[in-house]
Structures are given as structure tokens and as C-alpha cells.
Amino acid sequence: MFSTHKCNTILTKNASYYQQPALEERLWEQIKGAYLRGGRAVVGPEDVLKAAAVGRVEKMIVTRDAKLAGLRCRACENLSAGTPETCPVCGADDVFKVDLINELVELLAATSAETEFADPIPGLSEVGDVAALLRY
Numbered sequence: 001m002f003s004t005h006k007c008n009t010i011l012t013k014n015a016s017y018y019q020q021p022a023l024e025e026r027l028w029e030q031i032k033g034a035y036l037r038g039g040r041a042v043v044g045p046e047d048v049l050k051a052a053a054v055g056r057v058e059k060m061i062v063t064r065d066a067k068l069a070g071l072r073c074r075a076c077e078n079l080s081a082g083t084p085e086t087c088p089v090c091g092a093d094d095v096f097k098v099d100l101i102n103e104l105v106e107l108l109a110a111t112s113a114e115t116e117f118a119d120p121i122p123g124l125s126e127v128g129d130v131a132a133l134l135r136y
């Protein structure tokens with residue numbers, strides 16, 4: 001048992017280029033585990049966005065082909081998940097649709113957080129195709 005496990009570990013390390021999906025699935029398992037324990041993780045577009053906006057995200061995982069809607073307010077520049085008709089922060093109706101994933105990726109790049117694009121994982125899709133590990 002032990003020697004098999006050790007062997008796999010070494011193999012995975014050396015072959016990390018070829019094992020991207022497995023690495024992403026492990027990241028998802030890590031996020032899910034932390035989330036279920038009430039630890040440093042969030043799932044779903046709204047909570048990931050809230051955490052990203054204040055620089056709490058360490059690593060985000062998002063389904064590669066997911067399309068997530070977001071809304072930007074021209075009045076206060078607030079970014080919201082989903083497509084409310086008015087800005088949830090200032091109430092203005094001067095809002096426009098954005099690609100939430102693009103916005104999240106830019107937000108994370110600005111705070112040196114990482115984004116991993118994963119092939120579809122059923123559990124991740126169930127929570128809205130996006131989840132993240134938090135720094136604190």
C-alpha cells in the first residue's frame with residue numbers, strides 16, 4: 001500500500017504537465033473539504049465575488065466553459081453576480097451586463113490570486129461553477 005502511494009506521488013509530481021485535470025479536481029476537493037468544515041473556502045458566484053472584491057481569495061477554480069452573468073453599475077462601479085435590474089449597492093438602474101468570469105479573473109490578477117480552469121466537475125457545477133480557497 002505504502003509503496004504504491006509513494007510511487008503515485010512521485011509520478012504525479014513529475015507528470016504535472018500532463019495531469020492538469022487531476023490537479024484541478026484535487027483543488028476542488030480541497031475547497032469542498034474546507035467549505036464543509038466551515039473553513040477558509042467559499043462556493044458560488046456571489047460569495048466568490050464578495051471574497052475576491054476584498055482580496056481574500058487565494059485560489060479560484062472555475063468550470064472552463066461556464067458562462068456566469070455579472071452586472072456593473074455605472075453610478076458606483078459596483079460589480080454584482082447575476083443580473084439584478086438595479087444596482088444592489090446604490091440602487092441605480094444605470095447598469096450593464098458583464099462576463100463575471102472575466103471580471104473575477106481580472107480582480108484576482110490584481111490581488112495576486114490564482115485562477116484554475118477545470119473541466120466540468122459535477123460538484124463544482126452544482127454550486128454554480130465557481131469556488132475559491134481563501135487567504136483568511
Ligand SMILES: [Zn+2]
Nearest residue numbers: 073076087090
Ligand atoms: Zn451602484
